Amino acid sequence: MPIYNAPTRDTKFVVNEVLDLPSYGNRPGFESATPDLIDTVIDECGKFCAEVIAPLNQVGDSEGCTRHPDGSVTTPTGFKEAFNQYVEAGWSTLAAPADFGGQDMPHVLGFVLEEYVSSANQSFGMYPGLTNGAVNALLAFGSDKLKETYVSNMIANKWLGTMNLTEPHCGTDLGLIRTKAEPQADGSYSITGTKIFISAGEHDLTENIIHLVLAKTPGAPESSKGISLFVVPKILVNDDGSLGERNAVQCGSIEHKMGIHGNSTCVMNYDGAKGWLVGEEMRGLAAMFVMMNAARLGVGIQGLSQAEIAYQNAVAYARDRRQGRALTGPAEPDQKADSIIVHPDVRRMLMDAKAFTEGMRALYLYASLQVDLTHKAETEEERTLADDLLGLLTPVIKGYGTDKGYAVATDMQQVFGGHGYIVEWGMEQYVRDARIAMIYEGTNGIQAMDLCGRKLAHKGGAAIQAFFAQVDEEVAGAEGELKPLADALAKAVGEQKAATMWFMQNAMANPNNLGAGAHHYMTIMGVVTLGWMWLKMAKVAAARLAEGTSEKAFYEAKLTTARYFFERFGPDCGALRRKIEAGAEAMMALDEDMFLTAA
Amino acid sequence: MPIYNAPTRDTKFVVNEVLDLPSYGNRPGFESATPDLIDTVIDECGKFCAEVIAPLNQVGDSEGCTRHPDGSVTTPTGFKEAFNQYVEAGWSTLAAPADFGGQDMPHVLGFVLEEYVSSANQSFGMYPGLTNGAVNALLAFGSDKLKETYVSNMIANKWLGTMNLTEPHCGTDLGLIRTKAEPQADGSYSITGTKIFISAGEHDLTENIIHLVLAKTPGAPESSKGISLFVVPKILVNDDGSLGERNAVQCGSIEHKMGIHGNSTCVMNYDGAKGWLVGEEMRGLAAMFVMMNAARLGVGIQGLSQAEIAYQNAVAYARDRRQGRALTGPAEPDQKADSIIVHPDVRRMLMDAKAFTEGMRALYLYASLQVDLTHKAETEEERTLADDLLGLLTPVIKGYGTDKGYAVATDMQQVFGGHGYIVEWGMEQYVRDARIAMIYEGTNGIQAMDLCGRKLAHKGGAAIQAFFAQVDEEVAGAEGELKPLADALAKAVGEQKAATMWFMQNAMANPNNLGAGAHHYMTIMGVVTLGWMWLKMAKVAAARLAEGTSEKAFYEAKLTTARYFFERFGPDCGALRRKIEAGAEAMMALDEDMFLTAA
Incomplete structure (x- = not known):
């Protein structure tokens, strides 16, 4: 049976020591x-996820969800009971606003919850997880009446929410959607159309499900400027807040997927369902981005979460499994063979995983703090910086975080050798589950274009310059044993600056030069941002060691892992910069027919 | 329904124009x-695989194999009929020796068959595929009696063969095996033990199954020097060649795997089964390597095969699916959106796949020719070179070929966006099937150590120097428009030479320095060997274009793809060399306990 232990010490290291969240108190x-509350939340959250949610991960995969002939859906054994416990313990309201029954804790802690839940059971985490985005959209654009009707119950997870964007013929290009919204005399709209890939579209966890649905009003243009956002409850809500009639929305089928079997991914049929406009007509795209941005951070965290649980199990296996001898001579001569953790190639994969998971944890927590600061900054300058950094980091966390998360999950499966390929051992599930995160909420290619096509150009480049200034400042503040790490980070960010400059000089002449390098650029920035976090972490570790600490091994391991990170991740930046500078010519030169297989 | 078209034009390009196989006639x-026969075999083989085998790929995945209470196993619907056609058409005997009923065609063509079968249906291909290795071991080490009893029927695929190495507690470290072989009065041995992960261990395709089993004779030492190889038929063969009694070997269960569901991966229980020694007692390792080496090339080809079929389907989807507009302006203004093949990031993934699949096809065919030359060289010098090159190329083809094959299959799934994650579209199966090839027949970490720990040191480095001489010669012979490609290859092989030198200078002091860099080195050599093949292919293409050809677009595409290859694969070599030079220190520094999750 796979293990999961929430990495609470590491989370506290970042939250308390690196970000110094208590100082914001x-x-x-x-x-x-408060320091006490922060630690308690982290500990309790870790305990709950490990004890209640993690044990359901494999059964969720093997059972999947069941759609019944009446369109209802049953979640896997144990999900409903665990979900009830989750709600009763108040986890759903952790970082939600007090006005709607939330606990108003920092978003930093809300995202810690997302990591732990998702490591424990990604499919389970998606049920409450998608509700956050829907709530954000309602809070940002919904009328008072809509907020009053839905938000408190959604925050309490009495009702869960969904995001209905994709249709069979369009996902990325939402200007093409065909779902119709006809205005009705009572101010509502009649929604008709088919949506696909709707996570948690139907289930038995809550008495109601609140769908946020993109649709087109009559006469709306055929572009993303013509889309509007609607709230469409599964069961209509009476004026007094009680549940009324069933709405005309149904789960048509559940998709057969590579992974995340425990989550019901539905085809949803809207057949003149009653819906209400969120915000203004034809302004649906802005509302969608509000939903999306929170979801994208969450998906990036899923990349980490699968890497983390795969890593923990690979470590356990590598310590237990005995094959061969250390290259430097038997490590345990009295045993018939050494444990495989002595082999450099196994270490390489484990250290890669460690350097990634700890670095990515710091990065998402740093980004989460920027989410808090976009709401609660003390100065306009601070708020602007937080907003700019968050805009840049979101596609990197989603894109790089899930690319690398999948690669790490694959490596951790590799540590198991043949057993990694066998279902019962649990490793192959992490790979299959991790795979979706590179695709949904905008494929990683879309994230790369968001980063390079939109975010780099944001404010004439002021945002990316502000980011560079932050990294440069971090580099400048490093001395002594930290200097080599800072030099390596300077080299990496130097490659990113050179790539940025190359885009500036070559994207105008041919925008394909930007598109051809966007994915490489996102990867460079992934390495640079993780390196930035590793330098921050190394500084704290060095300071602790200098002042004397009872956790010497913990802080020394941070310094060693930082060194490993720059040795093994750093060199890729130069190679990627050279690929970017190759431009689009050879990539785009072939006639489309030349991709076909010639006989 | 997924498509598959055997890439016969590309195969013929390599076989006839690059390797010039007809000149060996x-x-x-x-x-x-003969030229006619070569082309006919390639065409007919492609046709058979596309028409008969490929249509069974998805049903094989969804149905899997069924073990019945009596231990018998049924293969998926259609497999038996297709297999009978395969045997009747004579495909199994293609490259087998005429002495045992084979057609004695070049191994080059035998490996073409492996590629096509495996692209069409990897699980299906594994049934006959593993028999080759077993036959090789019998031919190399079996007594005349054993050869006479088994080989002809195995080559005819009247009986299929298996390789029984792994046990529950050991895979890589075969010195640890516990299966016992007790000598009997009649010269046979009584085999008792449990073997796991036995591909095609039991099935309904043939009337008999010939297991090659590693076991230990009484008193054999507890190391790989103590293992012996035995042939253990499922049904005993009478002296007149007819089938006799059932042997005491049974399929205990079928593993639940991530992929290759159509192949029965069995736990095999030997309970005093009758077996016969192959070769000498305690010389099983050498015989096992004979089985292994052929199998490793075949597994490397599986990496290519899954990349190839995934690529073909991704191309079809990218031409068909319409989302968004080209960055340079609408490509088809009369349509609502452009096909996604206009987007640079989609092109990047397709060009990566094209550069890999065509390069890897050339590489395995080149290696296959070396297999032929190890048997049929005209001079001892030629034979030695072929043997040295094959030794070096085998772990690269297996390790790099399957690492990259999996990465390409994953990218091709990415081209499909959300639909790539849905079972019905077929893409996720290629990823799941491709995943095993990185693990079996020696994990890719083992391949890397075989390359760096054994093959580099072979003959005091003479083999790798011979390889470098080949590449240098190829570089020196390039002029005009080929010069930039040759320069890029020279740069890449320069990085490999520097890494080789670094190993020489640092592996003695600490062998972990070798282990820490082995996987990186294997990847560099993968890029160098593919680059070498791309330069060979570019030379042929340039010559054809210079002399005038009716297939201008085909040869021009080769030159463009060669350029793309060096632009996008080449820069990794320098980064990997720098990672190697970082050495083992940080990688091995942490105490094992520091990998555990701290609370």
Whole structure:
């Protein structure tokens, strides 16, 4: 049976020591962030996820969800009971606003919850996880009436929410959607159309499900400027808040997927369902991005979460499994063979995983703090910086985080040798589950274009310059044993700057030069941002060691892993920069027919 | 329904134009390699695989194999009929020796068959595929009696063969095996033990199954020097060649795997089964390597095969699916959106796949020719070179070929966006099937150590120097428009030479320095060997274009893809060399306990 232990010590290291969240406790809006409360939330959350949610991960995969002839859906054995416990324990309201029944804790802690839940059971985590985005859209654009009707119950996870964007013929290009919204005399709209790939579209966890649905009003143009967002409850809500009639929306089928079997991915049929406009007509795209941005961070965390649980199990296996002898001579001569953790290639994969998971944890927590600061900054300058950094980091966390998360999950499966390929051992599930995160909420190619096509150009490049200034400042502040790490980070960010410059000089002449290098650029920035976090972490570790600590081994391991990170991740930046500078010519030169197989 | 078209034009390009196989037709042993026959075999083989085998790929995945209470196993619907056609058409005997009923065609063509069968249906291909290795071991080490009893029927695929190495507690470290072989009065041995992960261990395709089993004779030492190889038929063969009693070997269960569901991966229980020694007692390792080496090339080809079929389907989807507009402006303004093949990031993935699949096809065919030359060289010098090159190329083809094959299959799934994750579209199966090839027949970490720990040191480095001489010669012979490609190859092989030198200078002091860099080195050599093949192919293409050809677009595409290859694969070599030079220190520094999750 696979293990999962929430990495609470590491989370606290980042939250308390690197980000120093407790120091924000004096600021308006951060009052709840007392040191004691922070640690308690992290510990309890870790305990709950490990004890209640993790044991359901394999059964969720093997059973999957069942759609019944009446369109209802049953979740895997144990999901409903665990979900009830999750709600009763109040996890759903952790970082939600107090006005709607939330606990108003920092988003930093809300994202810690997302990591732990998702490591424990990604499919389970998606049920409450997608509700956050839907709530954000309602809070940002919904009328008071809509907020009053839905938000508190959604925050309490009495009702869960969904995001309905994709249709059979369009996912990325939402301007093509065909779902219709006809205005009705009572101010509502009649929604008709088919949506696919709807995560948690139908299930038995809650009495109601609140769908946020993109559709087109009559006469709307055939582009993303013509789309509007609607709230469409599964069961209509009476004026007094009680549940009324069943709405005309049904789960038509559940998709057969590579992974995340425990989550019901539905085809949803809207057949004149009653819906209400969120915000203004034809302004659906802005509302969708509000949903999306929170979801994208969450998906990036899924990349980490699968890497993390795969890593933990690979470590256990590598310590237990005995094959061969250390290259330097038997490590345990009294045994018939050494444990495979002595082999450099096994170490390489484990250290890669360690350097990635700890670095990515720091990065998403740093980004989560920027989410808090976009709401609760003390100055306009601070808010602007937080907003700019968050805009840049979101596609990197989603794109790089899930690319690398999948690669790490694959490596951890490799540590198991043949047993990694066998279902019962659990490793192949992590790979299959991790795979979706590279695709949904915008494929990683879309993330790369969001980063390079939109975010780099944002404010004439002021945002990326602000990012570079942050990294440069981090580099400048490093001395002594930290200097080699800072030099390596300077080299990596130097490659990113050179690539940025190359885009500036070559994308105008041919925008394909930008598109051809976008994915490489996202990867460089992934390495640079992780390196930035590793330098921050190394600084804290060095300071702790200098002042004396009872956790010497913990902080020394941070310094060693930082060194490993720059040795093994750093060199890729130069190679990727050279690939970017190759431009689009050879990539785009072939006639389309030349991709066909010639006989 | 997924498509598959055998890439016959590309195969013929390599076989006829790059390797010039027809020119070998004058040599002893190559008489059958007439131009007409070569083309006919390639065409007919492609046709058979596409028409008969490929349509069974998805049903094989969804149905899997069924073990019945009596231990018998049924293969998926259609497999038996297709297999009978395969045997009747004579495909199994293609490259087998005439002495045992084979057609004695070049191994080059035998490996073409392996590629096509495996692209069409990897699980299906594994049934006959593993028999080759077993036959090789019998031919190399079996007594005349054993050869006479088994080989002809195995070559005819009247009986299929298996390789029984792994046990529950050991795979890589075969010195640990516990299966016992007790000598009997009649010269046979009584075999008792449990073997796992036995591909095609039990099935309904043939009337008999011939297991090659590693076991230990009484008193044999507890190391790989103590293992012996035995042939253990499922049904005993009478002296007159007819089938006799059932032997005491049974399929205990079928493994539940991530992929290759159509192949029965069995736990095999030997309970005093009758077996016969192959070769000498305690010389099983050498016989096992004979089985293994053929199998490793075949597994490397599986990496290519899954990349190839995934690529073909991704191309079809990218031409058909319409989302968004080209960055340079609408490509088809009369349509609502452009096909996604206009997007650089989609092109990047397709060009990566094209550069890999065509390069790897050339590489395995080149290696296959070396297999032929190890048997049929005209001079001892030629034979030695072929043997040295084959030794070096085998772990690269297996290790790099399957690492990259999996990565390409994953990218091709990515081209499909959300549909790539849905079972019905077929893409996720290629990823799941491709995954095993990185693990079996020696994990890719083992391949890397075989390359760096054994093959580099072979003959005091003479083999790798011979390889470098080949590449240098190829570089020196390039002029004009080929010069930039040759320069890029020179740069890549320069990185490999530097890495080789670094190993020489640092592996003695600490062998972990070798282990820490072995996987990186294997990847560099993968890029160098593919680059070498791309330069060979570019030379032929340039010559054809210079002399005038009716297939201008085909040859021009070769030159463009060669350029793309060096632009996008080449830069990794320098980064990998720098990673190697980082050495083992940080990688091996952590105490094992520091990998555990701290609370």
